[in-house]
Amino acid sequence: SLASAKRFRLKHFARGGKPIDSDEFLDHDRSKYDHLDITCYGTNTRATHAAWALSLDDCAVECSTSAITAPGDGTLFKADWECLPGGLKVEIVSSEEGSTHTSMLHDEKLLDVLLKKMLTDEEKRTQAVEMLLQRKNGKATAALHRKLVAVGVIFAIIMGYMYLN
Numbered sequence: 001s002l003a004s005a006k007r008f009r010l011k012h013f014a015r016g017g018k019p020i021d022s023d024e025f026l027d028h029d030r031s032k033y034d035h036l037d038i039t040c041y042g043t044n045t046r047a048t049h050a051a052w053a054l055s056l057d058d059c060a061v062e063c064s065t066s067a068i069t070a071p072g073d074g075t076l077f078k079a080d081w082e083c084l085p086g087g088l089k090v091e092i093v094s095s096e097e098g099s100t101h102t103s104m105l106h107d108e109k110l111l112d113v114l115l116k117k118m119l120t121d122e123e124k125r126t127q128a129v130e131m132l133l134q135r136k137n138g139k140a141t142a143a144l145h146r147k148l149v150a151v152g153v154i155f156a157i158i159m160g161y162m163y164l165n
Contacts, residue, residue, distance in 0.1 A: 021087030033088050037117060041110055042081040043095040048072030075101035 015024035023030055053067035054060075071078045073095070084090045093113055095104040104110060 020083060020085050023086065025085035038084065038088060038090045039093055039113060039117065040082055040090055041093045041095060041113060042076065043073045043099050044071040044078040046072055046074035046100060048074055048077055073101040
């Protein structure tokens with residue numbers, strides 16, 4: 001309902017007029033987040049829909065093209081995917097050229113970022129890549145690549161949740 005959506009926005013996004021980098025957006029003391037190594041991965045190379053055109057004469061919305069666009073990944077605006085409420089330290093990494101919001105999950109660059117974050121030892125990282133990307137009929141399987149990305153994302157979420165709770 002609209003009332004529950006309003007309650008959610010007021011609880012999570014409206015912090016008494018405070019800026020988005022304010023400590024008001026953190027559930028815990030800032031020091032609880034010091035151990036986190038946060039990376040935002042995305043692109044700003046796509047025109048991302050921001051608004052439709054409204055014809056006051058016809059009382060109609062023109063949906064064939066976006067009237068206003070902003071830089072982003074085709075789904076999320078630059079300001080959204082690069083923003084971390086609470087002003088926590090974050091590394092911004094641009095995706096491979098030509099990536100979109102959905103296709104960047106298959107970027108080799110993302111795989112590299114995840115492996116470097118999860119396996120800091122170069123030798124172990126090399127072994128993991130060789131093991132995970134074994135060739136099947138001469139081609140690395142896309143399913144295996146997706147599983148690795150999913151495991152990395154899930155691992156990061158679980159570790160953050162366990163630490164903060």
